[in-house]
Amino acid sequence: MKLVAMLAAALIAVAAQAQDTIKIGVITDRVGVSKPYSEPATEGMVFGANEINKKGGVLGRRLELLVEDDQSKPDVSAALARKLIDQGAVFILSVSLSPATQQQQTVTMEAKTPQMTPMNSADYLTTQLDNPYFWQTGPLGSVQIATLLAHAKKQNLKRVALITDNSDLGQAIGKAFRGGLEKAAMQVVDEEVVPLGATSATPQMQKIRAANPDAMFVAGVVTATNVLIFKAYRELGLKFPIHASYNLSVPIYMTAAKGLVNGITFVDAYDPDKPEVKAFEATYRKETGKEPANLHGYGYDGIMLVAEAIKKAGSTDKEKIRAAMQSLTYGGVMGAKGMKYHFPEGKRTGFDPNGMVVRVYEGDRQGRVVHVGQQ
Amino acid sequence: MQDFFELAVGAAASGCVYGLIGLAYLLIIRPTGIINFAVGEWAMLAAFGGYVTLTKYEWPYPVGMAVVLGLMFVVGWATERVVVRRLVEGGAPLLAPILALLGMLVVFRESISVTFPPDPHPVPDAFGIGRLELGPIGGTYQSFFTIVTALGVFIGAWLFFERTVAGKAFEAVALNRRAAALMGIDLTRVTALSFGAGAVVAGLGGLLVAPNISAHYLMGVPLAIQGFTALVIGGVGRVAGPLLGGLLLALAEQLTVRYAPVPAGYAQGVPLVLLMVFLLLRPTGLLKAKV
Numbered sequence: 001m002k003l004v005a006m007l008a009a010a011l012i013a014v015a016a017q018a019q020d021t022i023k024i025g026v027i028t029d030r031v032g033v034s035k036p037y038s039e040p041a042t043e044g045m046v047f048g049a050n051e052i053n054k055k056g057g058v059l060g061r062r063l064e065l066l067v068e069d070d071q072s073k074p075d076v077s078a079a080l081a082r083k084l085i086d087q088g089a090v091f092i093l094s095v096s097l098s099p100a101t102q103q104q105q106t107v108t109m110e111a112k113t114p115q116m117t118p119m120n121s122a123d124y125l126t127t128q129l130d131n132p133y134f135w136q137t138g139p140l141g142s143v144q145i146a147t148l149l150a151h152a153k154k155q156n157l158k159r160v161a162l163i164t165d166n167s168d169l170g171q172a173i174g175k176a177f178r179g180g181l182e183k184a185a186m187q188v189v190d191e192e193v194v195p196l197g198a199t200s201a202t203p204q205m206q207k208i209r210a211a212n213p214d215a216m217f218v219a220g221v222v223t224a225t226n227v228l229i230f231k232a233y234r235e236l237g238l239k240f241p242i243h244a245s246y247n248l249s250v251p252i253y254m255t256a257a258k259g260l261v262n263g264i265t266f267v268d269a270y271d272p273d274k275p276e277v278k279a280f281e282a283t284y285r286k287e288t289g290k291e292p293a294n295l296h297g298y299g300y301d302g303i304m305l306v307a308e309a310i311k312k313a314g315s316t317d318k319e320k321i322r323a324a325m326q327s328l329t330y331g332g333v334m335g336a337k338g339m340k341y342h343f344p345e346g347k348r349t350g351f352d353p354n355g356m357v358v359r360v361y362e363g364d365r366q367g368r369v370v371h372v373g374q375q
Numbered sequence: 376m377q378d379f380f381e382l383a384v385g386a387a388a389s390g391c392v393y394g395l396i397g398l399a400y401l402l403i404i405r406p407t408g409i410i411n412f413a414v415g416e417w418a419m420l421a422a423f424g425g426y427v428t429l430t431k432y433e434w435p436y437p438v439g440m441a442v443v444l445g446l447m448f449v450v451g452w453a454t455e456r457v458v459v460r461r462l463v464e465g466g467a468p469l470l471a472p473i474l475a476l477l478g479m480l481v482v483f484r485e486s487i488s489v490t491f492p493p494d495p496h497p498v499p500d501a502f503g504i505g506r507l508e509l510g511p512i513g514g515t516y517q518s519f520f521t522i523v524t525a526l527g528v529f530i531g532a533w534l535f536f537e538r539t540v541a542g543k544a545f546e547a548v549a550l551n552r553r554a555a556a557l558m559g560i561d562l563t564r565v566t567a568l569s570f571g572a573g574a575v576v577a578g579l580g581g582l583l584v585a586p587n588i589s590a591h592y593l594m595g596v597p598l599a600i601q602g603f604t605a606l607v608i609g610g611v612g613r614v615a616g617p618l619l620g621g622l623l624l625a626l627a628e629q630l631t632v633r634y635a636p637v638p639a640g641y642a643q644g645v646p647l648v649l650l651m652v653f654l655l656l657r658p659t660g661l662l663k664a665k666v
Contacts, residue, residue: 031485035493166640192632193640197597199389199584199625203633206378224495224589231587235506235515236381252494256589259504 021064022057022316024049024306025084025092027104032072034097036223036250037295041095041119042067044292044299047284048307058307059314065303070096074103081107081115089113090316091306095299098122105131114309114321118302119295121246126348133322137305137334137341137350138298139269141173143374144246145180147356148217148267151371152243153184157215161190161208161240163229164219173245174219181217189213194225201225205232218244218264223252230260241265251293254364261361268359269334269351270294271369280333294334301332305341305350336372377511382629384514384522388583390618390625391525395580396602397609397617398532399573404611405549406562406569408469409459411476415599416483417574418581421447422590423487425582426496436501440582444575451574454479455567463566480595488592495589498582521583525618528576533614545569577602604650610660619661624649 026045029038049063057063066084070077077100084092085107092108094101094117101117102125108115109131117125119138126136152160160181164174174193181188190211192204208216216233220226226247233242241263248266270293271277280300284292305328310316313324329342335355343350354373359366399414421443428439458479459472502516536542547555548565556562580598581590588594601624602617609620624646631642653660 031488035488039493166643191639193643195640195643197594197601198628198643199392199587199601200385200629202385203382203629204639206382206633210378224591224594227495227589228587234504250494256495256497258497 021062022059022310023064023066023084023087023089024303025081025087025089026065026067027070027077027080027084027092027094027096027100028067029072029096029100030069032070032097034072034100036252037119038072038095040293040295041299041302043288043290044284044296044301045093045095045303046299047288047296048300048303050287051283052303052307058310059316063303063307070100072097072100074100077101078103078107080104081113082111085111085113090318090321091115091310093118093299093302093306095119095302098125101125102128105129105134108133112322113318114306114325116302116306116325118305119298132326132348133318135325135343135348135350137301139246139335139351139356140349140353141176143351143353143356144267145173145176146353146374147371148243148245148265148358149180149184150374151265151358152186152215152217154371155215155241157186159189159211159213160186161192161211161213161216162188162219163192163194163204163208163216165222165225166193166195167220167222169221170219170225173221177217177219177245194220194229196222196225198225198228201228201232202236205229205236205238209236209238213240215241215243218242218248221245221247223247223250223256227253227257227260230257230264234260248361249294249359249366251291251295251366253361254366258364262363264361265358265370266361267356268294268366269356270297271336271357272366273369274333274337276331276333297333301334301341304332305330336369377513378633380512381514382633383626384512384518386625386629387622388514388518388521389629390605390622391521392580392584392598392621393601393605393624394609394618394621395525395528395576395583396598397605397621398529398614399577399580400602400606401611401614401617402532402573402576403569406545406552406565407459407463407472409472409476410603411473411570411573412599412603413454413476413480413483413595414573414577414602415595415597416480417447417450417577417595418584418598419487419590419592419595420450420483421578421581422498422585422594423491423496424578425498425585426491426590429499430497436499440501443582444578447574447578448571450578452567452571454574455570459566459570460563480599484592484595491592493592495591498585498590500586517583517586524579524583528579529614529618532576536614601646604646606660607650607658608653608660610662612659613662616660616662623661 028042053062068080081104092115098120116135121138121141123140164170194201244266249268309325313320331340339352339355341350357369358371403411424443428434458475462471500517501520505516544560605621606617609616631645
């Protein structure tokens with residue numbers, strides 16, 4: 001009898017503890033095309049939640065992450081958003097593919113549940129749907145290109161080549177690059193596409209060599225294809241400078257493209273000299289024994305922003321959290337030194353347009369910041 | 376002209392890889408009639424084997440290569456033993472093992488996907504990064520190594536089928552399974568060996584191309600398509616078919632990108648057009664089987 005009473009007491013305690021958590025839904029991709037980006041961002045989020053919980057949680061309650069895998073499939077993603085809301089999530093963080101995040105919005109808008117993507121960069125996420133419950137703090141694609149071009153303009157480039165892959169995103173970024181280059185009065189003397197699954201990029205690089213550009217812009221987002229491009233560039237002994245998309249900020253290039261990336265400039269949202277980054281990296285290393293990267297920072301900032309909003313709201317009431325989020329100003333790990341996320345005048349994109357940086361590979365290492373912002 | 380020679384060596388190396396994947400199909404199709412689309416995943420498995428032995432543990436290249444290819448033989452043999460044999464012995468129609476092997480394609484890919492991080496994994500070149508210039512012809516060490524190795528494999532395969540009794544047994548099974556069985560040829564053994572050899576050849580293709588495209592869990596399907604196209608172009612009837620098909624395919628791919636006046640991105644349709652043309656006009660491929 002005593003044992004039964006003890007068990008019952010334990011069960012009630014567990015149930016009370018479970019009830020006492022603040023549930024945050026996380027929709028990530030564990031097996032699909034976005035996996036290389038989604039996984040580290042999710043790890044950063046889990047690390048951030050643990051850090052918050054160690055310090056006593058938010059409003060005296062622990063954060064509980066309910067993590068779901070949508071395989072980057074928009075239809076699955078929307079169903080998962082519904083599931084998370086039914087399970088009591090007061091906020092949903094989306095670190096899957098942009099189209100999946102978009103589909104989740106159809107649910108969060110209807111269910112009036114706050115949702116944020118700390119990582120997606122598609123410009124349309126806040127323009128196609130007027131969803132007051134959705135925010136985006138990943139740097140927009142247009143900001144990435146504008147920052148890269150602002151740096152390139154200083155080099156006085158006149159004739160440039162453009163190369164990308166045939167993935168959806170690679171094509172979209174290639175198109176945006178072309179528009180930006182033309183707007184900046186740079187002549188695109190050759191434009192090439194390396195298809196996914198190609199075993200060589202030599203013919204494309206030969207054509208670019210024949211066009212004799214001042215520089216080459218790499219808009220591709222598929223790492224294996226970009227490695228192929230850099231390999232052909234080195235093998236042909238080419239010397240013109242390379243300016244690359246945000247994809248080059250993924251740390252895998254330091255190992256997958258060993259000996260191929262020295263001198264390449266790329267746009268990033270991560271400044272290794274920023275004090276917040278140094279602190280984040282040191283703690284992450286100490287706690288997990290692993291090396292963090294910019295992608296971890298997105299997830300970390302995401303959960304920190306959500307925690308700040310709930311703290312500011314002083315409640316888990318979704319409407320109060322929405323209002324708190326909209327008026328939030330927060331300086332995190334991502335962005336140039338001193339950058340703060342904020343959503344002025346009802347805007348729902350929180351990454352400062354002048355918060356991105358251009359960095360350069362020094363040997364195989366992602367090196368110093370050589371340019372900040374769009375000026 | 377320098378561009379052409381430079382391109383020719385790289386394209387020949389790519390063609391040899393397509394040819395090896397095509398040969399892996401052929402080794403299984405001829406004695407069994409089974410089209411195994413999982414050959415691309417075998418190439419992927421070997422590429423990851425290359426990453427583990429050569430990059431992670433830094434074994435000497437010949438040792439790593441031998442170990443990986445040995446394991447690939449076991450993978451091929453086990454695939455036949457576990458997936459194919461019971462279907463064939465149970466009298467299932469030919470489509471059944473083909474579909475089961477498509478299922479294995481997913482099993483292989485997802486096994487790697489959950490075992491390794493999703494990023495591309497580097498595999499080293501056999502002789503390091505460098506260029507070899509032979510008069511006007513120039514290319515990377517890896518390109519020349521790929522060409523020489525693939526030619527060696529094709530010559531070996533040709534000698535096996537033409538000059539050895541075991542090879543004749545394969546040929547006999549290819550010509551008429553039932554008659555071969557009546558002649559005392561062990562069909563089960565021939566089938567198992569064909570899967571083992573197919574996995575080794577596909578694995579070699581994966582190991583040779585991995586320094587260029589890196590080991591990646593999604594690398595298998597494009598290689599399977601390229602190898603299949605090479606086989607359709609060259610023909611299933613002769614060992615040299617996939618090599619010829621692979622070389623033609625790679626040259627068409629790369630010369631179109633370099634010289635054809637088509638917008639960027641459209642050139643990638645050329646191999647598919649070639650595949651359709653051959654399927655419509657010459658479905659037996661360029662090389663006809665010996666009568």
